[in-house]
Amino acid sequence: MSITFPQKATGSPVAAQLVARIALRAEAVLIPVGALLAGFVAFSLFLLFLGKSPVEFFALVWKGGFSSAFSWQNTLSRVAPLVLAALCVALPARLGLVVIGGEGAIVLGGLAAAVTGTLVVGLPSAMGMVLMAVAAMCLGGLWIGAIGALRIKRGVNETIASLLMAYIAIALLNHFVEGPFRDPASLNKPSTAPIETALQVGDMPFVAAHWGVLAGIVACLLCWVLIERTTIGFAARIAGDNVRAAQIQGLPVSKLVIGFTALGGACAGLGGYFEVAAVHGSANASLIAGYGYTGILVAFLARHNPLVIIPVAVLLAGFEASGGLIQRRMDLPDATVLVFEGMVFIIILLSEALYGRLRIFNPGLRGAS
Amino acid sequence: MEPVEIGLWGVPLAILGGAIRVSTPFIFVSLGECLTERSGRINLGLEGTLVFGAISGYAVAYETGNPFLGVLAAALAGACFGLLHGWICKFKGVNDIAVGIAMMLFGMGLAFFFGKPYIQPQAPDLPAIPFGWWSDTPQVQAALQVNILFILGAILAVAMAWMFKSTRVGLTVRVVGDSTDAARAMGINPNSVRLLSTAAGGALAGIGGAYLSLYYPGSWTEGVSSGQGLMAIALVIFARWNPINCFWAALLFGGTGALGPALQSVGISEGYYLFFAAPYVLTLILLIMTSSPDRAMQGAPLELSLTK
Known part of the structure; x- marks a missing residue:
């Protein structure tokens, strides 16, 4: 195939363009999918090395994450925070x-x-529900928006700052939950006072999942429209490619950075709102469930495309939902899913080196570099 | 021995002791990161290396009964993580910051995976030298129990500063860190130098991890490290990529980390969790103060993606 493409392409310029466009699209889909499959293979080898059956592992993931209404409920309950954290x-x-x-x-x-x-x-x-959600989004937006502001105003590395802020946030949660806002009735697990039943978020009709899943999907759609179909998103993509060029063009880079980080933080804050209002009923240490970290992997796997985040989040949520079953049936520690996620993450980043380098996707490419 | 009543003097003493105890992993991780960053690459995954070093050191020390073999194993494991990081980053188009995040999650996942059976058993501790023998006060003696690794770390900081300043190896690392093109012109392969620097940096971070599980806190739990690896990376920026500064900064961080427990030891437990957050807040403040908006940081290796 790689030999026939260029010859056909020389026939007519329109066909050549079409082929090139299809090839680029195919590259954007096939490389991540291939990397995901390579991650499955690497993890299978890891299991074989330990004397465990990869077939059994993936069968259990299917059973625990996707096979029944119950497992779907388990999976979907993780999709909402994952999708919002990935945004x-x-x-x-x-x-x-x-x-x-x-x-x-x-x-x-x-x-x-x-x-x-x-x-x-x-x-x-x-x-009351709207106020709760707004409070969560505002605080989340302020928290992450501050990181954007520090980056653009002071040149502070946003990766390190954001992780430090996550540790500070967890310390603040512990302080408030065990101190000023502690419900005296919560003995073993310090929590805030449980929210009233009327303020709790229920399940959607026909689907065994709370409304947070729909909110997460809507948030993804809105973010996609924002990035791909508005001038703000266009400006952001230019600034992301080349900050200096964007500044020379007079684009408001500072506002874009602060706005996008704040919006991302608001999404994650909304995820926290649904964890409290639809799952736990109060704020306590259960909020520190690692969704923020799995969300990083979801976003990178989706190559930061909000629409792709949805299926990727469902896939990884299924893996996480089946963790307990894998632990019981295969006698593997609960960190097994973490190892799997780490391997997939490394391979997906490794695959970034392939873009623009494979002859099959880039008919114009001549010789190896 | 009965503890002597020394009142609030216990706080600075406990902070001094804590600074010496808590700072050791900071010293090793920051020196490792300093070496890696001077070669022009950033390894954000040292938190994962630290945790994996902690479990591999603990497991080997438990199985062999020798804590020094544990430290060696942790260094080897750390070097492997560094090699993997360095190998992946060699490819064009791969973002070294993102790879660091992935390596951090992978290292922690692997450590928790293999660490499950070692949560209960007790491995032998690394020995400490009692520098407080001259005092009758047990608090002073406790504060001046100095672990061998702390002393090794101090020597290493001086040695690394000397290496950068006056040896061929140090010069090679610096050239690669400041200009890939200049290094190529000199016939140096930048990728090999970075690979070795990242591996050596990983080995040092692994030793820092072994200290955590084999001396202080001295046992293996999944919460053995709470961001020390990450804070150490921020510390390198604060220390302006100078090994000697890294050592002093690590002591400062250790003292801050000891603030909460020190206050608790004299009965002040109000806002315990807020004091627990003190090292993170300090790191963040120092990071803000030492960063500059025009991105030309004094002392920074020019090829570092962190500052570009």
Whole structure:
């Protein structure tokens, strides 16, 4: 195939363009999929090395994550925070920033939602729910937006700053949950006061999942429109490719950076809101579940495309949902899924080296470099 | 021995002791990162290397009964992580910061995976030298129990500073870190130098991890490190890529980390979790203060993607 493409292409310029475009699209799809498969193979070898059966592993992932209504419920309950945490990575990434502290925004968003929930008791429940969500998004947005501001105003490395801020956020959660906002009734697991039943988010009709899943999908769609179909998104993509060029063009780079990081933080904060309002019922240490970190992998696997984040998040949520089953049936530690995720992450980054280098996707490429 | 009542004097003493105890992993990780960054590459994955070094050191020390073999194993494991990082980053189009994040998650995953059976058993500790023998006060004696690795770290900092300043190896690393083109013109292969620098940096981070599990806190848990590897990387920026500064900065960080436990030891437990966050807040403040918006940081290796 790689030999026939250029010859056909020389026939007519229109056909050549079409072939080149299809090849580029195919490259953007096939390289990540191939890398994901390579990750599966690498992990299978790891299991074989340990004397465990990879077939059994993937069968259990299917069983625990996707095979029944119950397993789908388990998977989908993880999709909402994962999708929203991935947006917290993907939005700044379009501007060339590697922000990895989404965990902090989730944790503080959950805390803000739970505390607001105790303050809005007298109000109509719809208004109370909106206020809770807004509080979570504001705090999450401020938290990550501050990282963007530090980057653009002071040149502070956003990757290190965001991870430090995540540790600070967790310390703040522990402080408030064990101190000022502790519900005296929570004995073994210090928590804030549980939110009222009227303020809890229920399940969607026909699907065994709470409304947060829909909110996450809508957020992805909106972010995709923002990036791909608006002038703001266009400016952000230019700034992400070349900051100096964007500045020379007079684009408001500072505002874009702060806006995109804040928006990402607001998404992660919303994820924290749904964790409190739809899953836990109050803010406590359960909020520190590592969704912020798995979200990094989701965003990189999706190559920071908000639409692709949805299926990737479902896939990884399924793996995480089947963790318990794998632990029981195969006698493997619960960190097995972490090892798998780490391997896939490394291979997906390694595959970045392949773009523009494979003859099959780049008919114009002559000789090896 | 009965603890002597020394009142609030216990706080600075506990902070001094804590600084010596807590700072050792910071010293090793920051020296490792300093070496890697001087060669022009950043390894953000040292948190994962630290945790994996902690478990491999603990496991080997437990199985063999010799803590020094544990330290050696941790260094080897760290070098392997460094080699993998360096090999991946060699390819064009691969983002070394993102690879660091992946290596961090991978290292922690592997450590938790293999560390499960070692949560219960007790491995032998690394020995410490009692520099407080002259005092009758047990608090002073406890504070001046100095581990061998701390002393090794101090020597290493001086040795590395000398290496950068006056040896051929140091010059090679610096040239590669400041200009890939100049290094090529001199007939040096930048990728090999970076690969070796990253591997050596990983080995040092692994030793830092072995200190965590074999001396202080001295056992293997999944929470053995809470961001020390990451703070050490920020510390290198604060120390302006100078090994001697890395050592002093590590002591400062160790002292901050000891603040919460020190206050708790004299009965102040109000806001314990906030004191626990002190090292992260300090790191962040120092990072903000030492960064500059025009991106031309004094002392920074010119090829470093962190500062470009």
